[in-house]
Amino acid sequence: MSTLHSWMNNRWIIPTISGLLIIAALIVLGLSPAGTVGNTVGDITMIAAAVVAGTRIVLSAIRALGARIIGIDLLVSVAAIGAIIIGQYWEAAAVTFLFAIGHALETATLNKTRSALAELIAVAPDVAIVMRDGQQVEVAAGAVIMGETVLVKNGSKVPVDGEVSGGTGSLDEASITGESMPVEKLIGDRVFAGTIARSGFLQVRATGVGADTTLAKIIHRVEDAQDAKAKTQVFMDRFSAWYTPAIMILALVVGVWTGDVVLALTLLVIGCPGALVISIPVSIVAGIGRAAKDGILIKGGEFLETSAKISVVAVDKTGTLTMGRPQLTDVVVLDGSMTREQVLTWAARAEAGSEHPLARAILDAAASEGLSVTGLPESTEPVPGKGIAVGTDGHRILIGNLALLAQYKISSSDELTRAVNELARVGQTPMIVAVDGAVAGIIGVADEVRADAAQMVADLHAAGVKRVIMLTGDSRLVAEAIGAVTGVDEIHTSLLPEDKLDIVAALQAEGHIVAMVGDGVNDAPALATANIGVAMGAAGSAVAVETADIALMGDNLLKLPEAISLARRTVSNMRQNIAIALITVLLLLLGVFLGGVTMSIGMLVHEASVLIVIVNAMRLMRRHRSSRVTPTTPTPPLQNAHHEHRTKLFVQ
Amino acid sequence: MTSTAPTTTHTILRAEGFSCPSCVSKIEKRVGRLDGVSDVTVHFASARVEVDHDESVVSVDELVAEVAKAGYSSRPATF
Numbered sequence: 001m002s003t004l005h006s007w008m009n010n011r012w013i014i015p016t017i018s019g020l021l022i023i024a025a026l027i028v029l030g031l032s033p034a035g036t037v038g039n040t041v042g043d044i045t046m047i048a049a050a051v052v053a054g055t056r057i058v059l060s061a062i063r064a065l066g067a068r069i070i071g072i073d074l075l076v077s078v079a080a081i082g083a084i085i086i087g088q089y090w091e092a093a094a095v096t097f098l099f100a101i102g103h104a105l106e107t108a109t110l111n112k113t114r115s116a117l118a119e120l121i122a123v124a125p126d127v128a129i130v131m132r133d134g135q136q137v138e139v140a141a142g143a144v145i146m147g148e149t150v151l152v153k154n155g156s157k158v159p160v161d162g163e164v165s166g167g168t169g170s171l172d173e174a175s176i177t178g179e180s181m182p183v184e185k186l187i188g189d190r191v192f193a194g195t196i197a198r199s200g201f202l203q204v205r206a207t208g209v210g211a212d213t214t215l216a217k218i219i220h221r222v223e224d225a226q227d228a229k230a231k232t233q234v235f236m237d238r239f240s241a242w243y244t245p246a247i248m249i250l251a252l253v254v255g256v257w258t259g260d261v262v263l264a265l266t267l268l269v270i271g272c273p274g275a276l277v278i279s280i281p282v283s284i285v286a287g288i289g290r291a292a293k294d295g296i297l298i299k300g301g302e303f304l305e306t307s308a309k310i311s312v313v314a315v316d317k318t319g320t321l322t323m324g325r326p327q328l329t330d331v332v333v334l335d336g337s338m339t340r341e342q343v344l345t346w347a348a349r350a351e352a353g354s355e356h357p358l359a360r361a362i363l364d365a366a367a368s369e370g371l372s373v374t375g376l377p378e379s380t381e382p383v384p385g386k387g388i389a390v391g392t393d394g395h396r397i398l399i400g401n402l403a404l405l406a407q408y409k410i411s412s413s414d415e416l417t418r419a420v421n422e423l424a425r426v427g428q429t430p431m432i433v434a435v436d437g438a439v440a441g442i443i444g445v446a447d448e449v450r451a452d453a454a455q456m457v458a459d460l461h462a463a464g465v466k467r468v469i470m471l472t473g474d475s476r477l478v479a480e481a482i483g484a485v486t487g488v489d490e491i492h493t494s495l496l497p498e499d500k501l502d503i504v505a506a507l508q509a510e511g512h513i514v515a516m517v518g519d520g521v522n523d524a525p526a527l528a529t530a531n532i533g534v535a536m537g538a539a540g541s542a543v544a545v546e547t548a549d550i551a552l553m554g555d556n557l558l559k560l561p562e563a564i565s566l567a568r569r570t571v572s573n574m575r576q577n578i579a580i581a582l583i584t585v586l587l588l589l590l591g592v593f594l595g596g597v598t599m600s601i602g603m604l605v606h607e608a609s610v611l612i613v614i615v616n617a618m619r620l621m622r623r624h625r626s627s628r629v630t631p632t633t634p635t636p637p638l639q640n641a642h643h644e645h646r647t648k649l650f651v652q
Numbered sequence: 653m654t655s656t657a658p659t660t661t662h663t664i665l666r667a668e669g670f671s672c673p674s675c676v677s678k679i680e681k682r683v684g685r686l687d688g689v690s691d692v693t694v695h696f697a698s699a700r701v702e703v704d705h706d707e708s709v710v711s712v713d714e715l716v717a718e719v720a721k722a723g724y725s726s727r728p729a730t731f
Binding site: 060063064066069107110111114117121124142210211216219220222223224226227281284285 | 666668669677678681695696697698699700729730731
C-alpha cells in the first residue's frame with residue numbers, strides 16, 4: 001500500500017498520464033472526421049487529460065482561496081475550466097498538462113539550487129564514539145555529554161565541537177571554513193563537528209554538542225539568510241499580491257468588452273506571474289548557498305544587495321592587514337655603558353606580568369634569549385597614549401614614546417629622535433627604554449604583514465571597491481610603511497575607537513556604502529555603524545557567526561573580495577531574472593493582441609520562462625574563476641629589505 | 653488548586669523543498685488547526701516548518717502526517 005502511495009505522490013505520474021491521454025486523443029481525433037463517434041471519443045479523452053492534470057491544480061486553488069489567496073493556481077484553473085466550457089478541449093488539456101509538467105520540472109531544478117544547504121545538513125554527524133567507563137561506546141552524536149572524551153578515527157566525521165586532549169591528526173575543515181587544505185591538529189587545538197579526519201587519531205573533549213556546534217549555527221545562519229526577504233523581494237511580493245487579481249479583472253473586462261472569451265482566457269494564462277514570483281528568491285538561495293560552500297556566511301538577501309554596492313572598505317590594521325602578533329625586531333642601544341641584553345632585560349623586567357601584546361613581544365624575546373626575568377614590578381602606572389612608568393627593585397623604568405619622556409622631564413637628544421624615526425619609517429613601533437631618568441635604548445617591535453594582504457587590496461579594487469582605507473591606533477610612520485606594502489588608498493592613524501566610528505560615519509555622509517573589517521572587540525561601535533560589518537576567522541566565535549553581516553569562517557583574507565564579487569553577481573542575476581520574466585509577459589501580450597498566441601502557446605512560453613529563470617540562478621552555484629590581479633606595490637625602502645623573504649613580508 | 657501548564661515542545665521539520673509560495677499559508681493553516689499546536693511558522697526558502705506544540709496532545713509523527721496531507725514529505729530534525 002505504501003508503494004502505491006509513494007507512486008501516486010511521484011510528481012511525474014500525473015503529467016505522464018495526462019500527456020499520454022492527450023496523445024491518444026490527438027490520434028483518435030486525427031483519424032475521425034467531425035461529427036462521428038470517434039470525434040466524440042477523442043474529445044472525451046482530451047477532457048480526461050485535462051481533468052487528470054487539472055484536478056490537483058483546482059484543488060490547490062480552492063485551498064488557497066480558503067486562505068484568501070488568489071494565486072497562479074486559480075488563474076490556470078479558471079482558464080482551463082473556461083476553455084472546457086467553450087469547447088476548446090485541446091487548449092484546456094494542453095494548458096493543464098504544461099502547467100503540471102512545468103511544476104514537476106521546477107521542483108526538481110529548484111531543489112538543485114538548495115543543494116548547498118542540503119550538503120551542509122548531510123555533513124552533520126549521526127554517531128559518535130565516546131569513552132565511558134573505559135569502554136568505547138557508540139552513541140548518537142547529539143547524545144554526547146559536554147566534557148566527555150570522543151574518539152575521532154581516521155576517515156570518520158568529527159561528531160562534536162571540542163578541544164584535542166590527545167593524539168594528532170589532520171582534518172579537512174572545508175565544510176566549516178571553505179578551505180580544502182587539511183589542517184594539522186595538536187593537543188589544545190580546536191576542532192569542529194562536521195569536519196572529516198584525513199589521518200591520525202584524535203581524542204577530543206566535547207565543548208559543543210548538537211545544536212550548540214558551529215555547524216548547527218552555520219546551518220541556521222544559511223537557512224535564516226535564505227528565508228530573509230531582500231528589499232527587492234518585499235516589493236515583488238507586494239507587487240504580485242495585487243498583480244494576480246488585477247490580471248483576472250483585466251481578463252474579465254477584456255472579455256466583456258470584446259466579447260472574445262478565448263482572448264480573455266488567454267490573457268489569464270499569459271498573466272501568470274510564475275517567473276516573476278520565483279525570480280528573486282531563487283537567485284538569493286543560490287547565491288547564499290554558493291557563499292556558504294566557500295566559507296562565507298551572508299546574513300540575508302538584503303545584505304547581499306547592500307554588499308553589492310560597497311564602495312569603501314575600511315580595514316583595521318592589527319589582526320587584519322597584520323598577523324596581530326607583534327614580535328621584537330630590533331634593540332637599539334643608546335647608553336654606551338649598556339649591552340643589548342641589558343637593555344632588553346630592563347624592558348622585560350618592567351613589562352613582567354603584563355598581557356599587552358607589545359609587552360608579550362618583549363617578554364617572549366627575552367625568554368628566547370635566555371635572559372632571566374624574575375619577580376613582578378612593585379608599581380606600574382600606565383599613561384594612556386604614551387607608555388608605562390614602572391617601579392621595580394628600587395629602580396624607575398619608563399617604556400614608551402617621546403611624549404612619555406617629555407612628561408617625565410627626560411631630555412631627548414637628536415640621536416634619540418633620529419633613531420626613533422628610523423625605526424618607525426620601516427614600520428616598527430619604537431618603544432624607548434629609560435632607566436632611572438636616562439635613556440638606555442629603543443626596542444623595535446613589529447607586527448608581521450599578512451602575506452596576502454596586498455593581494456586582498458588588489459582584489460578588492462578589481463571587485464569594484466573604490467577605496468580601501470586602513471584604520472589604526474598606531475603612529476603615522478608605522479602605518480605608512482604598512483600602507484605602502486599593502487597598497488591601501490588611505491591611512492588614518494593614531495585613532496581611538498570612537499575616532500574609527502567618526503570616520504565611518506563621515507564616509508557614509510559622503511554617500512559611500514561602507515564595509516568595515518575588524519576583530520569586533522574594540523571596533524564594535526564602528527562595525528555597528530558601517531553598512532556591512534565583516535568578521536574574520538568567525539569559526540572561532542559563536543557571536544561573530546550569529547551577528548556579523550558577513551562572517552568569513554576561515555582566516556583567508558582573499559575571501560572578502562570574493563564575497564563582494566559574489567554579491568554583485570547575485571544582484572545582477574536577480575535583475576536578469578526579473579527582466580526575463582517581464583519581457584516574456586510583454587512579448588506574450590504583444591503576441592496575443594497581434595494574433596497567433598493561443599492559450600497553449602502562452603502556457604508553454606510561460607513555463608519555459610520559469611525554467612529559464614531557475615537555470616539562470618543555477619549559474620551562480622558554479623565555482624567562479626575570478627581574474628587574479630597581481631598587486632602593484634610601489635617601491636619604498638622596504639622592498640630592498642625583503643627580496644629575501646618574499647612570502648614572509650616581515651617589515652624590518 | 654493549581655493547574656499544571658502544558659509543556660511546549662519546539663519541533664523543527666525539514667521538508668524536501670517547497671515550490672509554490674502559496675503552500676506556506678496552506679501548511680500553516682493545516683498544522684495550526686491541530687489540537688495542541690500553539691504556534692506554527694513555515695519558512696519557504698529553507699523548507700522548514702517550526703511548530704510549538706504539546707507533545708502529549710499531538711505527536712511529532714502526527715505533525716509530519718499533516719504536512720504530508722498538504723503534499724510534502726518531511727522529517728523531524730535535531731537542529
